[in-house]
Amino acid sequence: MYQIIEKNIAGIPCLELVDKDLVQVALPLVIHFHGWQQNKEESLFVAIQLAAHGFRCLIPDALGHGDRYQDTENPAPDLFFQCLTQNVADYFTIKNFYQDQGLIRQNFIAASGLSMGGITVAMLMTQDPDLSAGSILMGTPCLVEFSQSLIDNVRKNLVAEQISASEFDQLNDKIISKLSPYDLSQQLEKIAGRPLLFWHGLKDDIIPLQQAEQVADQAKQQDYGRQVYFVGDFQTGHKVKTIQAYRQTRFFQYFCHGFAGDILKQLEIDLNQKFGRHKMASPAHKTFSF
DSSP, X not given: OEEEXXXXXXXXXXXXXXXXXXXXXXXXXXXXXXXXXXXXXXXXXXXXXXXXXXXEEEXXXXXXXXXXXXXXXXXXXXXXXXHHHHHHHHHHHHHHHHHHTTOEEEEXXXXXXXXXXXXXXXXXXXXXXXXXXXXXXXXXXXHHHHHHHHHHHHHHXXXXXXXXXXXXXXXXXXXXXXXXXXXXXXXXXXXXXXXXXXXXXXXXXXXXXXXXXXXXXXXXXXXXXXXXXXXXXXXXXXXXXXXXXXXXXXXXXXHHTTOOSOHHHHHHHHHHHHHOOOOOOOGGXXXXXX
């Protein structure tokens, strides 16, 4: 049976989910990042799966979210991007805390995330060579391209309501310059052979599926991308369900325990056993749909 523990790690409000009998035992660690305008509690369904299968899972509240929310009349126009870079900093704070406690088994630490959290995972692949594995649920590795599209979409309202056109252009340049070093799509070699799972709904109208799929296909053509996997879901938009949480849990388990078989085939078998038969995607799309 898992236990939910409220923690504050160097000012970061977190929930830790772990088997109640293994709280002080070294375990593989997964840090999970929630999405934009969500909070750590809304990702409990992900952490429950991980804790039930032998992982310690930490969910931090992102900057400006959950217990870190600040009610301001005019939030910073670049808050989304601040959240992303702060998530990366929070990851290292949490990782160092558990390393100092001696609670990470065999140095296995993985990162997972939904939407904004998935983007965070892609960023972490560029920043921590010791990250063991990653799972990007409906996120994008094309940080600069996606960020620029967001900036372009809000330009009209921001310029009209809050700042001048020249101030906006300066903000634009500042944001892109700050995010560029984190853009996984521009430095795919940093995947470095590590397990990386992309999952995306084909009906997602928030974050383009094509960005993740194209990067995954490109990476898989090189040796550094030999353990990159992309899974698409025919029936889903910008939403993650329990079956996806179970899929990424099994994915982390395979690599934590040294599984050497066909990962996607084994995922299909495991998911069919637990949830029943599900339609596979067309061969042309090269993905599975559960």
